[in-house]
Amino acid sequence: MTMATPSPDAIRAYLNDNPNTRARDAAASLKTGEAALLAAQGAMPISTHLDTVMPALNTVGSVMALTRNESAVHEKDGIYENYRGGPHASMVINDDIDLRMFPKHWVHGFAQIKETERGTQRSMQFFDAAGDAVHKVFAREDTDIAAWDDMVKTLSLDEQITNLTLAPRAPADGPKADPAKAEELRKAWTAMTDTHQFMRLTSHLNMNRLGAYRIAGKPFVKPLAPWALNDAIVSLGEADTEIMLFVGNPGCIQIHTGPLNTIKPMGPWQNVLDPKFNLHLRKDHVTEVWAVEKPTKRGMAVSIEAFDKHGTLILQMFGRRREADTVDHTGAFKQLISELPQLHLEDA
Incomplete structure (x- = not known):
């Protein structure tokens, strides 16, 4: 079609x-x-x-x-630099360009x-x-x-194309959960040893990321107010806390590792305008924000994750973890999360 x-x-x-x-x-x-x-x-x-x-x-x-x-x-x-190919997933990994790519897209x-x-x-x-x-x-x-x-x-390819044939755009997935499997989800979540296991876990239970967050409950997830994401960016701009910031689409995920220094709002956009890194975020698109903890061999990986009205992931932020670190998060980033506004029923 x-x-x-x-x-x-x-x-x-x-x-x-x-x-x-x-x-x-x-x-x-x-x-x-x-x-x-x-x-x-x-x-x-x-x-x-x-x-x-x-x-x-x-x-x-x-x-x-x-x-x-x-x-x-x-x-x-x-x-x-440092490209690693693969039939289903490929990577470029260095201090500046950090990509996860999915060739079929x-x-x-x-x-x-x-x-x-x-x-x-x-x-x-x-x-x-x-x-x-x-x-x-x-x-x-x-x-x-x-x-x-x-x-x-x-x-370059031999053929010049001016009239491109395109496929219909796939509809947004939306949150997918099975409340009857909530206890099974929590048990499997507790047994995780690596954050990369999470998507396989939810797929096995016929759920997706947001659907799982909505039914997991404490201590795995905490719902935050939608404006908590912008609060976090502003707070990070005032501190020297290094993070890993993921933005992606089905074909590519791009990662920034380091601080956020220069924060410049403009209309509906919140912007990070640093010398080698820029982020442009539509604040008004942020509908759900979650603080998430996933167990790893090195302790809890702690993240802030934001979704739009369709349930599509906008971005994720983790506290920067270095190879020599003995835990999978930083105290400063976890402290920042604890101070963010939570979602209460009257806010929903």
Whole structure:
């Protein structure tokens, strides 16, 4: 099954009439996927095979990696070093670029050169079957542009595509729980030794993350007020507490490790604007926030996790754990969570 896409002429006419509209907003107005916009503008189709793309990116020096969902944008500067491939999941792991990638969602890829008010913008952009962005890479001032151009030539596909065929967008999963299995959930939760076991656990019980949180109860989870996420970001901006901050979509999860220093709200957006890391969060999209504890071999992994009105995960924050640490959280981060506003019945 495919999704009806406006003609390339219609897309170009809209973009010409609305030159300052962000690509994601333009795609929403045109009722299509963002990938269709790049195709209509003549962007270069490129390979989406991670075993080809990620080593090629490692040749160009420092770039900006961008991963987003509907409510949060995660931007990180660095080099694509230490790639580890796999048929179902792949990774880039270093101090700056830290990604978990799921190849089946990397369906369409384009390289684009675009003239903007700030100069020439070079990017590589990857999309799922519905044309929604999975991951983007932007050249920076210190990127090796000659190596970038060589990379694009290496990754380019023979066929030029202007009229892209897209699949329908999958509906949001929503919370899924089985209250009859609540005790079984708690027993399995208590027996965990690694946070990565959690998704297998919930899948086995025919639940998902948010559904499990809603029925687990104390001491596993604590519901926080929706504004607690913004309170946490502001508090972290005032402290020197290092965290791990995850933002993702079905095809890619991007992780920032370090402090949040420069907090700049603007309208509905809360922004972290640090030299090598930016976060843009739609505060008004945050509907549920949970403080979560999961047992590991090194003690409890403690997190703050936020969801939108559809039950989709927006972001997660963990206290930074170093390899030499003997516990899986930091006291400062746990103390911060204890001071956040909880959700009471009158708030719901």
